[in-house]
Amino acid sequence: MKLLEERILKDGMVLGEDILKADNFLNHQIDPVLMQAMGNEFASYFANKGITKILTIETSGIAPAVFAGLELGIPVIFARKHKSLTLIDNLYTTNVHSFTKGVTNKIAVSRNFLDATDHVLIIDDFLANGQAAKGLIEICRQAKASLAGIGIVIEKSFQPGRKDLEELGFDILSLARIRAFEKGVVKFVKEEEKK
Amino acid sequence: MKLLEERILKDGMVLGEDILKADNFLNHQIDPVLMQAMGNEFASYFANKGITKILTIETSGIAPAVFAGLELGIPVIFARKHKSLTLIDNLYTTNVHSFTKGVTNKIAVSRNFLDATDHVLIIDDFLANGQAAKGLIEICRQAKASLAGIGIVIEKSFQPGRKDLEELGFDILSLARIRAFEKGVVKFVKEEEKK
Numbered sequence: 386m387k388l389l390e391e392r393i394l395k396d397g398m399v400l401g402e403d404i405l406k407a408d409n410f411l412n413h414q415i416d417p418v419l420m421q422a423m424g425n426e427f428a429s430y431f432a433n434k435g436i437t438k439i440l441t442i443e444t445s446g447i448a449p450a451v452f453a454g455l456e457l458g459i460p461v462i463f464a465r466k467h468k469s470l471t472l473i474d475n476l477y478t479t480n481v482h483s484f485t486k487g488v489t490n491k492i493a494v495s496r497n498f499l500d501a502t503d504h505v506l507i508i509d510d511f512l513a514n515g516q517a518a519k520g521l522i523e524i525c526r527q528a529k530a531s532l533a534g535i536g537i538v539i540e541k542s543f544q545p546g547r548k549d550l551e552e553l554g555f556d557i558l559s560l561a562r563i564r565a566f567e568k569g570v571v572k573f574v575k576e577e578e579k580k
Numbered sequence: 581m582k583l584l585e586e587r588i589l590k591d592g593m594v595l596g597e598d599i600l601k602a603d604n605f606l607n608h609q610i611d612p613v614l615m616q617a618m619g620n621e622f623a624s625y626f627a628n629k630g631i632t633k634i635l636t637i638e639t640s641g642i643a644p645a646v647f648a649g650l651e652l653g654i655p656v657i658f659a660r661k662h663k664s665l666t667l668i669d670n671l672y673t674t675n676v677h678s679f680t681k682g683v684t685n686k687i688a689v690s691r692n693f694l695d696a697t698d699h700v701l702i703i704d705d706f707l708a709n710g711q712a713a714k715g716l717i718e719i720c721r722q723a724k725a726s727l728a729g730i731g732i733v734i735e736k737s738f739q740p741g742r743k744d745l746e747e748l749g750f751d752i753l754s755l756a757r758i759r760a761f762e763k764g765v766v767k768f769v770k771e772e773e774k775k
Contacts, residue, residue, distance in 0.1 A: 408693075413660065413693065414690075414692075415657070417647070417650035444642065444658065448642060448643075451646065455616055459612075460612070461609070461610040495608055497603070497609075498603075
């Protein structure tokens with residue numbers, strides 16, 4: 386997605402070997418116009434697949450997910466990373482390790498909102514090692530819900546997440562695919578390298 | 581806001597004396613159509629006030645805030661509740677106590693995204709004791725940003741948050757104002773009771 390790639394080049398900050406900071410438009414400050422464009426892109430790619438729910442994880446997946454949900458006419462569920470006193474019992478849960486943050490979080494989704502009748506689109510902000518996506522897939526497995534595909538805002542294609550998920554047979558749309566950080570500059574996967 | 585009041589009556593769950601669970605449409609599962617309507621309501625009320633940024637707090641304020649931001653043509657910043665490794669240093673911080681969850685969180689906003697040139701609209705999901713709003717006001721004070729007002733999705737008018745904030749001189753728009761829970765049923769503030 387050209388608009389997103391341009392924004393990453395303009396406002397993304399490369400930290401060290403493998404971290405892209407997108408705090409200017411996605412992970413801390415949010416650009417609503419860009420979020421709407423991204424949501425529409427997800428909705429367009431995954432249209433007419435009978436999707437009933439979008440599943441994301443707090444926090445940064447929510448903005449693109451709600452715009453996709455608006456366009457597809459379906460609700461969005463966000464998995465919670467911490468149990469809160471007003472979200473008790475009756476949960477699907479699994480553990481998700483974040484290499485970036487160096488922590489393992491329990492994530493939870495209420496059984497009230499996901500079941501065997503659902504056909505789910507997973508949306509998340511980053512795909513690196515695929516831990517968050519695999520956690521959300523595990524939540525769908527527990528719910529016996531089927532999976533329509535996975536929508537990712539920024540994929541770090543040099544990390545194993547995409548390959549692992551493709552091997553599991555999932556349809557993945559990543560709006561920006563990063564091939565490498567070369568001397569602190571973001572290089573995207575070229576069109577001819579995409580399958 | 582009639583649409584929201586109807587949704588609260590249909591899908592909100594009263595727990596005990598003073599908790600309303602809005603997990604069906606706001607706090608866990610999100611209804612994008614309702615979020616857009618609420619965002620537009622905030623944008624309409626706070627239009628033409630020279631607002632430059634919306635400030636909310638993760639997680640449930642984000643969805644209504646991005647729709648308001650889209651309509652007003654301005655960015656949204658969400659305060660983070662936990663420091664992440666990709667959001668280092670250079671922060672405005674303060675503590676926010678949640679009576680519902682029984683915890684105190686440090687909240688943080690990067691100094692990169694808020695300064696003395698900003699005129700801020702605060703948006704949050706609930707107003708009860710006003711702790712989260714006061715935390716966001718403190719962040720604006722540290723940034724020397726001015727405040728245009730406060731937009732709240734659901735206000736529990738029987739708790740002191742609104743009164744405290746009004747006494748500080750802030751303009752508050754709450755889309756639903758709850759007067760009481762009577763035998764587990766939500767009762768809204770009547771039109772003639774509103775100032």
